[in-house]
Every structure is written in structure tokens, then in C-alpha cells.
Amino acid sequence: MMPALTRVQAYNSMNLLPIDKIQSDFALAIKTHHLVVQAETGSGKSTRLPLWAKANGKVLVVEPRRVACTALAEYVAQLDNTPLGEGVGYAIRFDAKFKSDTQVIFVTPGIALRWLSDNGLRDFKTIIIDEFHERRWDTDLLLALLKQKNQSNAQNHVQDNTQNHAQDKDSHRIVLTSATFNSQQLSDYLGGQRLISEGRSFPVSVEYLSGNVQAMPEQSHLDTKVRSAVEQALARQPGDILVFLPGRREIAACQSTLQTLTREYPALNIIALHAAETKHNQQQALTTSAAQTRKVVLATNIAETSLTIPGVTIVIDSGLERRTHQRGGRTVLSLQAISQASAEQRKGRAGRTQAGLCLRLYGEFAPLVATTPPELLREDLVEPMLAAASCGEVLGLLSLPSTLPAAALTRARDKLINMQAIDDDGAITEHGKVLSRLPLDTLFAHLITAMPTPVLRCAMVDVACALSQTHRLIQLPNTEGGHKILKQWQAHACDISTLISLMRSHTMPSELQVDSRALVEAKVMANTVRQQLALPAIKDTEPYTFYVSHLNALQQAIAAAMPELVFVRRQKRRQALGNGYSEVSVGRDSRFAEDAEAAIVLDQHIIPAKGTKQNLALATCMSPITLKQMCQWQLGDVSLKRTFIEKGKILVETKRTYAGREIERTQSPPNKALLPFALSELILRNKVFPKVAAQLHADLHAWAIYLNLEKRTDEVPEPGTYLANKLVSLGLETVDDIPLIDAGDLAFDGVPDWQRAAIDEQYPQHLALANLQLKMDYQLDKKTVIMERVAGLRKTDPKRWELPKWQGLKIRYKVASRVVDVR
16 A cells, blocks of 8 residues: 555655656647656656546556556545545456546556457546556557557548547547656657656665676575675665565565564564565555664565655665566566666666665676567467457557567467457457456466356366466475375375365365465455356355366366366376477476376476477476376377287277377277278288289389379379278278178279380389399489399399380399499
8 A cells, every 4th residue: 555645745845746847748748649758767657647637538547566556546546635436546356446437547457458348448538558668468458459449430530521630539548658668669659749757866876796797697595695785785874675586485585584684673674565465564665664763675576666665775686587488489487687677777766865775686797688578579479369359459460569479479369269269360259258358367267168067167267266376375295294194185186176175165284385365366366257157156165075076077178178288197207298289297386196197287387498499397286187087088099000800800909199108009890980991901911802902002003103204293192091092982881881892993093094004014013033023113203213122032133134124214223221223
């Protein structure tokens, strides 16, 4: 919660904010132009512009993060002298405070996209997209959709001859704000006007704590490095300390290590600040420290922009962040060094109220990239493509600030078509509309809607919501005794069963470390989704004890909806499982048993592995299944292994393979689909219809010569393929049909009769010389014939005079590994 009174009083004492210098220019320009406002963090753009813009009508302010969204709404409401939810409100996932006549509403990008899909945001005159430099996929997409909508409205009015210079009632004035992006380039894209506001900051001295001037940011011993830097900061300069860390795990480790400093500094308050923190802790971080106390705020990128933390004079920068990127067609979340632009943003947080100090834990000349690439260029495009389709647009046809990779567009399109979420033209289907309304990843939304019964839908909702949290709900014990207790509690080592039990039960083994805040969010999400789908709330659902029949039904429904979620163990590398397209390894966060041979994998953690295009996928939510279940569900490919006759009956041995592993082998009479292939194999082995195989080989050989002589490009069929197709065309369905087939029916009619004798004479397939049997390979396009020895006692090579008169052909003789020219 934003400490509004403290900040209002501070600003009132300074009378003006830096952004106030452009108020009149803003008020004039917004009447006729879209705007790009470039202003440093802390200049007041996030709080002043919404109140200025409401003079033209209702304002929607899009903030990238939930914490900033609610905090800014409360602060701007107090600037507006109205209760929160009256003149100024907010809407984030599962929480909203506004009325139909609220003039300024702060929302997250997901809410803005949903409202755009619902009614085109027709209630708003101005759309402000704040902190656009972060280049999230949802803000990039929102901007492109708004631009397209405004252009379409303008074209419609030109056709109707009703266009005038006033803003159309169905169009929006777009305002983009940020501190670091190329404002001129973006202004050209938007076709708008650029306004620049100089910031107000004090000088910040920068020091690098790494002994190597080219050392990149790194994670090793990070908590120890942070503790040392905090000690230096406390001794050198008054004021609060802001530490930038990559994620919640590192924040927890540093918080634990820094607690020892409170013995020497009793008035030191160490506070964590990230999206999953409680409102109380967020309020502590955003409130001015009491007299005689100092705070150390351990924050993620959430503190880089949007939120101003009062009292900060020292920044400690780890130089790290967690960021998604593409590797080998997969979206990978990994620890990476920040960009130069982010480093400058972080440094600037130390100079808001007085001269500051920035301590960087990496080298002065570390080769950081200039800017962070946009998310649309780094991530899978399934979610953006479905969001665009829900707004009536095709993602690949939109004019976006960055050109999208063609391969990523194709992958996303194929996935959504397979889910039947979009049609071949990219338009959203009725099923796609259902998926887009659910506050979940498209994959989970698709699985939920694919469940055949309400009981299974409830189960899938609970699993999906548990897996959709930023942080894992549970941590497994790291002792053998702890795992033994888990097995006593739930004998079937299934992560799906564990998660559903967690979502529906109040009693869990203490060995399972449960993240209570994440669990509360998961239950709120699950109840919201259940309500959307007319399913009972969690409290009204019977405890899902997961008898085998229930689990089997859920597993079968998941496999039917998305077969690619089924993985089978590799035969030699037991830790790895494949599905024919990708491979996963069993993660430490899964209860998957060593003796299980296959699994449904609902969640993976993708990390970079060795090599430039390799990934290591760790399966973190696995539900074990048997090979027998896979066969019952008709997964994998069935192929003919061999055909044989036993006691006068034709039998086939078939094998079923999945992801390169044989999972079943059976012997049985051939069914209708396999019978033509089985019979063709017996024919080629001369077990039935004697002499047909020899004649067929001769006919196909002659046909190949004929095509070559005639310079035709027809393909020569394989003998087995030809026979199988011929048998199908003859109506073979059961073994009782075999006596109705005559050997003559199987002949290959290719070479015209009047040419056949000449071809056989001039280009024989086999030759018999004295004590030597030869097989011919005619390569007429290369003007070559290769003779290969197949039998005979003769030790000397054949002579040219013994052979047919092959005019213009080079003759070669192959015996063992030796190939010689015949002269």
C-alpha cells in the first residue's frame, strides 16, 4: 500500500514535480495527438498524467505490476482528494475497487486486454501505458491493438465521409510513458507527438566491488557479497538501502544472512519486496523509516520503476534478473545479467532526495547488453496470439513495435489450431473464446475444458491453479525419513494427487513445506475459475481421495486432450523421458518413483544446458502411468514386426512404439488394416502365390529402365508397398478373401508389351556367366551399369566380350569392397 500522506506532504513542501513543467504542453497536445512522454523515474509522470488526462474523459492507466497498480491508485486517489474507488480506482486479477463513474482506473495489462476484447474499452477516452520501456508482451500487444483499432475507425469514417478533426467516440488517445526507451522511434511508430520532461535527481557516485573489472554479475556467494556491501553502506552514508536481487529465492537467502547484522545495528529493519509479499511488508518498504531507524529493502525489478521507495540513498545492485528467452524453440527462464539501461535505472533510485551511492557487485567494464530485448522476441507466442484473436485480430498481421520471428508465429499457430482455439485463418473459435476468458495459461485452460465430467473438471482446475502460481506451493522433504512419511500418507507417488489433496485438505504432513501465501492465491484462483465454469467451490467439493479409478479417468482424459504430455522413460537413460518431440529429466521437486516407466508431465522447468541451443527440461509435476495404460489409450505407432503361418493360419507379430521405445509386442491374426501388409510380406517370401515375387521384381526392374529411357520422373514403387495397395484395391478385408484372389491379379502392368522383350534382352536384371552369378544396377542417368557378384566360384573378373552390348554405358564390377572398370 502506498504511504500516501507522507509522499503528498513531501511533494507539497516542494510545490512542483519535474513533470509539472510540461502540463500545459500535455493538455494542448493530447487533444489532437497521441503522446510519448519521456521522463525520468520519480519525475511524477505516473501520478500527474492520469489526473491531467481526465479533463478529456475517463482514463485507463496500464501498469505492468500489481503492486505498482494498487499503490499508485491509492496515492493518486489522495492527490485527487477522493476515496479510493470513487474518483480513482484499480482492477487487478481477483481484486478490484472502482465504480461505473470512476474517472481514473489503474489496471494491469491482462485486465486491459480483457476489457478491450469485451467492449473495445469504449468507456475510456485516454489509455496511458506506463513504463513502456519494459516491453512486456501484453503492453506491446495492447499498443498494437489500440493503434489498429484507431486506424480502422478512421478508415470507416473516411468511407462514410463523416471524419472530422475531433477525436472519434470509438477511438482512444494513447499516451506512452517511460524513462529509457527511444521516444522518437516510438513516436514515429505511433504517429504521435513527443514530450520530454527533465527529471530531478541528485548526483549518484558509482563503485564496483568486484576485483575483476570485466567480471559479469554472478550468483555464487551472493548473500555473502550483499552482506559485505550492506556493511560498507551502513558505515559510509546515512539513509535507507535498496538491494536489487533477481528473485524471491535470493531475497530469502540474503534476508537470512543479513539478520545477523541486527545485533550490531538493532534499529535496522530488513524488508523483502516482491509481488508475493504481504501488503503489510509492502507497506513497510514503501513507508518512510521512523526516526533513528534504517531499512534495507531487498527487492526484485519491482522497485526499478513505477514505485518510489522513500528515504533510499544507497543502491546495491547484484546486476542480475530472471528473464525469459528462446532456446531451440522453447521459452527458458534463466538467471541473466541485466542490461545497461536497467543498471542506470537502478542507480537512479539512490539520488531522488539527496546525493547517493550505488555499489555494483560486478566489474566496471562488464560487457552488459545495451537494452533488454522485448518479451515478444523472447517467449512463446501462444498467449499473445490467442489474446489478439480474442480482440478480432491476427497476431502475424498486426503492426507491432518489433517484428516477430516467423518460426515462433508458426509454432504458436500450430498449437492453437491443434487445440481448436483458432481456425486456419487465425480467427478465434467458440472454444478459443472460452479459453481466453479463463485466467490461466492456454494449455491449462484447454485441459480443463477437455475434461468429460464435472468431477474431473474440478480436479483439473485445482491442479492448474496450483501450478499457475509464481512460486511452488510445496517443497518436498530432503530426508529419507521425510519421504517415508509422505509414502505412508499417500502411497501412490503422484504429484497431481498431492496437489489436489493440498488444495482440498486442511491437514497435510508437516514434512511437506507449504507456502501458505501461494496456497491462498491458488485457492482464490481455483474458486474464480470454478465459478466461471459453473462448478462448485472448493469448500463444497468432496475431498478427492484419488482412488485408482478416479486417477485413471483423469489421466486418460488428459492424454486424450493433449497426447504430447505423455512421456516414457528412455531404456538406457532412466532419468530421461521422451514424448517423440522433446525430452525431460525427473526434477527433484517431483515424487516420481524410480520404478515408474511413464508419466503425464503437467509442468516443466526449462533451464539452459551445455551448448548454444540446448535446454534441460526438468519435469516438476508428474503423474505416473503404466505402459499398459498407454496401449489401452492407443498411444504410439503400431508397426508390423513379422508375419508367419502357424497351423495353417496367418498370424502377425506387431510392436507398438512411443518416443522410440517399444512399449508392447503382440501376436494375433491380422486385422483389416494389417492384412494387406501381412499378405504382401508372405508373397515376397514365396509363402503364398509362388512365382509372383520373382515376376514382380522383374516387372519393377523393367519399369525403372523404361522410365529412365523415356526420361520420365514417375517413381518406381517398392514391391511391398505395391502389393499392399493392390490387395486393398482388390477388396481384401479378411483371410477368407484370399482364395478369391488370382496370381494374375497381382501383376504390375507398366512397360508396354511391344517394348518389354527388348528391355529384358538389353538390360537384364541378372546375368549368368561361367561360374559367376551377377546382379545389375543400371544408372542410366549417369551412363553407368554396376555389376555385383552374388555367387560363383570364378576368381577372374568378367570380360567385356562376355557381356551384353551396352552402347554408351560405362561398366563397373563390384566384388566385396573392390570396384573396378570392365574394359
